[in-house]
Amino acid sequence: MRLFIAEKPSVAKAIVAELGSASRGDGFITCKEGSVVTWCFGHLLEQAEPDAYLPDDVPRTKKGSKVWRFEDLPIFPKTWKLLPKNDKGVKKQLATIGKLLKKASLVVHAGDPDREGQLLVDEVLEHFRYTGRALRFWVSAQDSVSIRKGLANLQDNGKFVGMKWAALGRSRADWLLGMNLSRAYTLTEGKKELIAVGRVQTPTLALVAKRDAAIRHFKPVPYFIIKARLGSDKPFTAVWEPGDSQTGVDEQKRLVDRGIAVALQQRLNTVNQATVVSYSRTPKKIAQPKAFSLADIQLAASNHFGFSAEKTLSVCQSLYETHKATSYPRTDCSFLPESQHADARNVLAAIAKTIPSLAGIVAKCDCSIKSPTWNDKKITAHHGIIPTQQATDGSKFNDAERKIYLLISERYLANFLPAHEYLACSIELRIATERFSAKGRLVTKLGWKAVTGAADEDKTDDEGQALPELKAGLQVPVSGIECKEERTKPPAAFTEGTLIRAMENIHQAVDDPQSKKFLKEGDGIGTPATRAAIIAELKRKKYLEAKGKKIVATELGVHLLQVVPDVMKNPVLTALFERILREVEAGKVPLGVFIEKQKQLVINELNRLRK
Structure with a gap:
């Protein structure tokens, strides 16, 4: 049988x-x-x-x-x-x-x-x-x-035994660290409250607490932006650029001296002509967006809809399991296998039947387009999240399912529309002895951005200005000089989506150059399948809490971080362990070697606490 x-x-x-x-x-x-x-x-x-x-x-x-006792630690199962x-x-x-x-x-x-x-x-x-x-x-x-x-x-x-050993290693490592050290720290604190630590949970909590502290202790610094209003037939704005020997600027070349800013504005207001130093229009293209990885869709859903990471994963699972409308969601990959490009026509037809409102965009798709998203060399255990070839009744989706299916479908559809093309325009000018620059972006082909309404044909660059065509040496009238005071802003509080991204890109939170280089390869903290659950568990234990879209560390969470040593908060150690698990999965490192490293960490920490 x-x-x-x-x-x-x-x-x-x-x-x-x-x-x-x-x-x-x-x-x-x-x-x-x-x-x-x-x-x-x-x-x-x-x-x-x-x-x-x-x-x-x-x-x-x-x-x-059984009663928790320090003398029973460490607990290392023989079998x-x-x-x-x-x-x-x-x-x-x-x-x-x-x-x-x-x-x-x-x-x-x-x-x-x-x-x-x-x-x-x-x-x-x-x-x-x-x-x-x-x-x-x-x-x-x-x-x-x-x-x-x-x-x-x-x-x-x-053929898949390595994956089993890696999963077993993670499970046993979490048990060894969590069970032993949670007991040790709780007993050390006199059993007043549970001090639960984890190989991934604690560094994640530390990320949030560090960001909270940076926001809390942030002191805004004023700085000044000087802009020139230029031209007559096609007016535009240029921004003052400090020279290499300019005084009154900070390390980021922001003008922070009010006196210099006022004097500069007054001096420049007496000048009525600017000279064009250089002008350029460079054709550029933006390739189609890659498919969603789990972290990508969690970030997008957090930004667009305020969904928690756990809710987004749950919705993706429902679309995958219940409706069979999308592919496997627990993926760290945003590329697609080249062999699946041949399925495009069927997938597009399924999208149009599932969400009829997308049929118009589907009709514009060109299945002969093969974007950089299709790349066998970039595929990991799974490919990016995409719609399946199986049409379903989209009216049976609940509101959250419809929103997520639309995000996934629009990202897929974008890969069968042309690249987004524009002219990157740049003008450098002189007003008196001061340098000014103006940048613009003129869309020449909307391409894939038509899918999400991310741009339209009349929309220009970030500053919303179209630049006139000029030549070096031309004189341009100056109609006014503006000096605007701005203030530096604190770092943004984490949302669940940006916290997932920070866990994935943990190298950005590390100062040591060697560790940063090592971690930049993308191992991160946790896995696509576990990150949402880790955040949910930290919330359940009341170490983290949501405040609107923001997620912050609680007083209890901050206290835990004061109790545990740096080794347990250090994302480098956690990411290094995940790297070893990948070696275990590949059959390059025995499972026992990984487990012994966990045991040694527990022993070292217990010895420290005993002293």
């Missing part, structure tokens, strides 16, 4: 839809060609609590759990224990899978296409000591076309 074990019922249902259902059992479905399909509900097994590894003579609390989750439905389904495995001659692993999906089914097979043949079903979308392709291309499950 061929037994499919899916990660969740929705995946099982999609597989059965292609194989054809013959009969339904309790927790499984028999298909017409003889295969049996069963399913998990996510992880059916979970790590045992520390009590499972502590001696029986440890005193117990009134609730029956790790995975137990069924304490849920009747889970235990019943696990028993069903166990019975089916006894009859199976071949298992098809149908976990999600990532580390956790690999571990989730593998650990069930190991729990029941299954030693038979196993194949891997690997798809990034649940539409019928993708399911059929996956069924036709089953691979040896052994």
